[in-house]
Amino acid sequence: MSSHLKVTGLTTTFGRGDEAVHAVRGVDLEIEPSGTYVLLGESGSGKSVTARSILRLYQSGTTITGSITLGGEELTTLPERRMRELRGSRIGMVPQDPTGALDPLRSIGAQLMEVLLVHRIVDSKAAARARAVELLDRVGIADPGRVVKAKPHMLSGGMRQRAVIAIAIACNPDVLIADEPTTALDVTVQAAVIELFRELQERSDMSLLMVTHDVGIAEELGGEVGVMYAGRLLETGPIGEVLATPKHPYTQGLLASLPSPGVERGHLKVIPGRPPLTGETASGCAFAARCPLVTDACHVVPPALVRVGTGREAACPVVNAPDEGSPATVSGFSAGASEELSA
Amino acid sequence: MTRFLARRLLYAVPVLLGVSIIVFLTVKIIPGDPVATLAGINSTDAQKAALRHSLGLDKNIVVQFWTWLTHALEGNLGTSIAQHRPTAGLVMSAFGNTLILAAYAMILAVVLGMLLGGVAALKPRSIIGRVCSAISSISVSAPQYSVALLFIIFISLGTGAFPVSGMHGTGGGGVGDLLWHGFLPALTSALVPAGMIGRVFRASLLDALGMDFVEALRARGLSTNRILFHAVHNTLPSLLTMAGLQVGYLLGGVVFVETIFSWPGLGELLFNSISSRDLPVIQAGVLVSAAAFVLVNIVVDSAHALIDSRVRNT
Amino acid sequence: MTSITTADLSADSPLAPPVRARRRARATGRRIPLGVYLYGGLAGVLVLLGIIGPWVAGNVTSGNLSERLLGMGAGGHLLGTDGQGRDVVARLIAGARPSMISALLPVAVSGLLGSGLGIAAGMASGWLHSLIMRILDVFYAFPAVLLAIAIAAALGPGTTTTVIALSVVLIPPIARVAETETMRLHGMDFMEAAHASGASTLRIAGRQVLPNVMPALLVYATSLIGLALVFAGGMSFLGLGVAPPHPEWGQMINEQRQNMYTAPMTALIPAIVIFAASLIFNQLGDALRDLLDIRRSTR
Numbered sequence: 001m002s003s004h005l006k007v008t009g010l011t012t013t014f015g016r017g018d019e020a021v022h023a024v025r026g027v028d029l030e031i032e033p034s035g036t037y038v039l040l041g042e043s044g045s046g047k048s049v050t051a052r053s054i055l056r057l058y059q060s061g062t063t064i065t066g067s068i069t070l071g072g073e074e075l076t077t078l079p080e081r082r083m084r085e086l087r088g089s090r091i092g093m094v095p096q097d098p099t100g101a102l103d104p105l106r107s108i109g110a111q112l113m114e115v116l117l118v119h120r121i122v123d124s125k126a127a128a129r130a131r132a133v134e135l136l137d138r139v140g141i142a143d144p145g146r147v148v149k150a151k152p153h154m155l156s157g158g159m160r161q162r163a164v165i166a167i168a169i170a171c172n173p174d175v176l177i178a179d180e181p182t183t184a185l186d187v188t189v190q191a192a193v194i195e196l197f198r199e200l201q202e203r204s205d206m207s208l209l210m211v212t213h214d215v216g217i218a219e220e221l222g223g224e225v226g227v228m229y230a231g232r233l234l235e236t237g238p239i240g241e242v243l244a245t246p247k248h249p250y251t252q253g254l255l256a257s258l259p260s261p262g263v264e265r266g267h268l269k270v271i272p273g274r275p276p277l278t279g280e281t282a283s284g285c286a287f288a289a290r291c292p293l294v295t296d297a298c299h300v301v302p303p304a305l306v307r308v309g310t311g312r313e314a315a316c317p318v319v320n321a322p323d324e325g326s327p328a329t330v331s332g333f334s335a336g337a338s339e340e341l342s343a
Numbered sequence: 344m345t346r347f348l349a350r351r352l353l354y355a356v357p358v359l360l361g362v363s364i365i366v367f368l369t370v371k372i373i374p375g376d377p378v379a380t381l382a383g384i385n386s387t388d389a390q391k392a393a394l395r396h397s398l399g400l401d402k403n404i405v406v407q408f409w410t411w412l413t414h415a416l417e418g419n420l421g422t423s424i425a426q427h428r429p430t431a432g433l434v435m436s437a438f439g440n441t442l443i444l445a446a447y448a449m450i451l452a453v454v455l456g457m458l459l460g461g462v463a464a465l466k467p468r469s470i471i472g473r474v475c476s477a478i479s480s481i482s483v484s485a486p487q488y489s490v491a492l493l494f495i496i497f498i499s500l501g502t503g504a505f506p507v508s509g510m511h512g513t514g515g516g517g518v519g520d521l522l523w524h525g526f527l528p529a530l531t532s533a534l535v536p537a538g539m540i541g542r543v544f545r546a547s548l549l550d551a552l553g554m555d556f557v558e559a560l561r562a563r564g565l566s567t568n569r570i571l572f573h574a575v576h577n578t579l580p581s582l583l584t585m586a587g588l589q590v591g592y593l594l595g596g597v598v599f600v601e602t603i604f605s606w607p608g609l610g611e612l613l614f615n616s617i618s619s620r621d622l623p624v625i626q627a628g629v630l631v632s633a634a635a636f637v638l639v640n641i642v643v644d645s646a647h648a649l650i651d652s653r654v655r656n657t
Numbered sequence: 658m659t660s661i662t663t664a665d666l667s668a669d670s671p672l673a674p675p676v677r678a679r680r681r682a683r684a685t686g687r688r689i690p691l692g693v694y695l696y697g698g699l700a701g702v703l704v705l706l707g708i709i710g711p712w713v714a715g716n717v718t719s720g721n722l723s724e725r726l727l728g729m730g731a732g733g734h735l736l737g738t739d740g741q742g743r744d745v746v747a748r749l750i751a752g753a754r755p756s757m758i759s760a761l762l763p764v765a766v767s768g769l770l771g772s773g774l775g776i777a778a779g780m781a782s783g784w785l786h787s788l789i790m791r792i793l794d795v796f797y798a799f800p801a802v803l804l805a806i807a808i809a810a811a812l813g814p815g816t817t818t819t820v821i822a823l824s825v826v827l828i829p830p831i832a833r834v835a836e837t838e839t840m841r842l843h844g845m846d847f848m849e850a851a852h853a854s855g856a857s858t859l860r861i862a863g864r865q866v867l868p869n870v871m872p873a874l875l876v877y878a879t880s881l882i883g884l885a886l887v888f889a890g891g892m893s894f895l896g897l898g899v900a901p902p903h904p905e906w907g908q909m910i911n912e913q914r915q916n917m918y919t920a921p922m923t924a925l926i927p928a929i930v931i932f933a934a935s936l937i938f939n940q941l942g943d944a945l946r947d948l949l950d951i952r953r954s955t956r
Contacts, residue, residue: 055562057558057561057562084564084565084566085564086564087561087562087563087564088562088563088564088565089564092562093559093562095555095558095559095562097555100554100555100556100559101555101556101559102556102559103556103560103573103576103577104556104577104651104653105576105577105579105580105650105651105652106573106576114563114565115563115564115565118563118564118565118566118569119564151652151653153652153653154652164559167563
């Protein structure tokens with residue numbers, strides 16, 4: 001139970017008054033111990049901000065409302081000193097750019113040891129050093145003895161990312177938050193890193209919150225998915241089901257627009273228009289401007305997430321009309337596109 | 344790291360050679376014939392030729408240079424025209440005093456600079472932050488002779504808190520006396536370097552604090568103080584580079600500061616030698632200062648490479 | 658072959674160098690920093706004084722000994738008189754010319770020579786590049802003041818000597834900046850394009866490199882003026898500059914040093930003037946550097 005993460009009504013706003021940027025508007029999510037949750041969305045959707053808000057990484061000038069509990073303990077009201085104890089020890093974060101996340105002047109080992117000693121996981125430098133080597137080994141680094149003494153610039157991108165993951169899991173966190181951990185890497189290395197995440201989860205009962213824009217990664221990982229757009233969750237549910245039968249026009253459009261080999265030639269299907277910039281406000285549903293199923297009602301009130309199946313929710317009343325016979329799909333987006341994904 | 348050091352030392356040799364060539368040539372560019380001046384108006388050609396020969400001035404210039412250089416390496420830097428003593432001894436003892444002053448000034452400069460730059464970086468919008476920023480900007484333009492005079496007139500003569508001149512009080516004095524006498528001269532020399540170091544420190548600290556890894560450090564649960572410590576660590580390379588440059592400034596500036604404060608160092612020696620056109624001393628002084636500067640740069644570079652292993656391959 | 662201007666190096670052009678925008682510009686929203694106008698104007702006044710100074714100042718070489726060392730405001734002399742009864746204000750105005758010449762001329766000369774050398778080094782290949790940089794390193798090994806002193810001592814006192822000595826001393830830093838800027842351009846695609854199209858090295862240097870390194874070089878040269886001013890003052894202070902009785906700021910300090918205990922202001926005033934003038938030019942250099950950064954990142 002101590003690793004049960006529950007987020008309710010999370011709202012993150014940068015700045016105040018006229019210049020306020022509402023990056024996250026009322027997000028609910030819940031991760032069981034050992035569970036996996038993928039926050040899926042494009043740039044500007046608010047997914048990274050959500051992850052950072054959970055860790056309270058933002059400072060003055062940012063307002064966070066809502067509730068975030070870890071194992072029942074409310075995080076939003078914790079004094080900063082106590083929050084600092086949690087960061088890196090009970091909640092670990094793997095940032096997007098491994099090069100940027102490492103101090104360029106210090107060795108990997110030194111940075112690992114620091115986390116271990118600050119959070120008092122070990123009590124001596126010797127123990128810290130031994131554990132550092134162990135951790136590097138656990139994340140799949142071939143020659144941990146050499147890497148522990150190496151500086152970041154001596155390592156390849158993939159190795160740096162593994163080192164960063166090692167730092168994130170050093171204190172055996174209950175929750176691991178990974179913010180687009182594969183974006184800065186080559187495709188071949190990406191697959192290996194995702195495999196590493198799966199392995200790490202299997203071996204401990206750590207839960208994983210993965211933030212990504214890559215549908216393939218979501219599919220690879222399994223678990224729950226939350227599709228974010230303009231600071232809101234538009235659809236949630238088990239990944240396999242959502243990808244097979246998306247219940248929101250945005251998700252449908254997203255999946256339909258993925259190019260895949262084996263499909264007959266033709267135009268790439270795209271969602272017309274552009275996604276809103278971080279915090280761009282519109283009344284009504286944020287997707288209304290681009291939605292092929294839009295009705296007048298859509299521009300007035302942002303739709304709430306409603307149950308559309310077991311463990312599934314979507315925020316679109318048009319697709320999920322009260323008579324739940326067959327949810328509407330749009331000509332132009334085909335639900336069948338998701339089958340091509342699994343090919 | 345040892346390879347880095349070896350490379351630097353090896354490279355210093357041609358540089359020092361070049362330096363000695365230039366110093367040697369500065370005497371050769373003097374208009375007029377030195378032999379004619381030394382021999383006198385009424386000397387015959389034969390007397391001039393004999394004098395020329397005894398001074399070795401009839402040999403070709405490369406040989407002359409070589410002789411001069413080998414003598415210099417043996418410690419023979421000629422004889423002072425004004426004082427009729429071996430130049431080497433004069434220069435070296437004076438240089439020792441200058442080193443003391445330069446070291447004192449460097450310490451003051453680094454401490455003051457980091458203070459000014461640090462406050463300006465961490466509290467940019469507060470009054471004290473702006474004041475520190477302004478002080479850094481202004482002190483960069485401060486001519487040493489102007490500041491020296493200001494200090495003497497307003498502090499020494501005005502308040503009597505510090506002595507007007509000299510390196511020691513009467514009766515020898517110890518380290519405390521030395522520090523007391525040296526404070527104003529060192530501070531005078533330190534103002535421009537402090538301003539430069541302050542500006543660089545402020546810029547690098549802001550840079551370091553803006554880097555991605557700072558957020559990563561926060562995500563690891565490190566305290567603000569630790570993060571600041573690591574940020575400052577990351578500013579050390581650029582600080583070192585700037586400090587190295589300032590050593591050259593300090594070594595040059597002593598001419599003014601020592602003269603005005605009557606500090607018996609190389610600067611004062613050079614000043615007096617200029618008035619008496621004592622060229623052997625001027626040559627020797629410039630040579631020793633340049634050689635010292637080259638060595639200091641090697642030390643600074645090495646420290647830089649020690650801290651930041653990325654530069655070890657350059 | 659059209660030359661690429663600084664405008665093309667703006668942030669949204671694919672050729673843009675990754676320069677960070679100045680926070681101040683973002684904050685105030687200005688295109689041209691206030692400092693450029695303010696300090697530019699003040700600097701202009703100084704240059705003007707340098708030009709017309711000796712004509713307006715009147716008699717500055719001989720004075721009335723009965724009026725020596727008068728305090729400020731006494732007897733119609735705004736800033737008093739010096740040890741030989743000469744009016745300080747008049748001497749300051751007249752002294753502006755040699756000071757300005759000794760500051761501006763060396764920067765101009767070394768600016769031209771140094772840029773040429775630096776660009777040549779930047780465009781040169783392998784051994785030639787190394788050779789030039791090594792020679793520059795030798796000059797860099799000298800504490801600047803001492804090199805200037807050595808040269809000036811050898812050539813004898815005078816404004817010409819000061820100009821020559823300062824020019825020699827300032828060439829290496831300018832050459833280094835020119836070389837760095839040229840090397841920076843080297844990495845950019847348009848240089849490859851120029852080579853590939855068959856343009857000669859000289860042509861590339863003139864049409865492509867020069868217009869692109871000029872802004873940074875001009876800014877750097879301006880920041881050296883303040884330094885040169887202080888240097889020149891220092892040389893005169895050491896007796897290597899203009900010979901008395903003609904006034905020059907640094908020399909005035911040296912001359913009046915003996916009166917330091919009885920009438921300190923006579924030595925202090927020229928010292929403060931040099932400080933202020935150096936401050937003006939340095940601040941101008943800073944403002945121009947801000948302008949350059951703004952231009953580079955926001956156009």
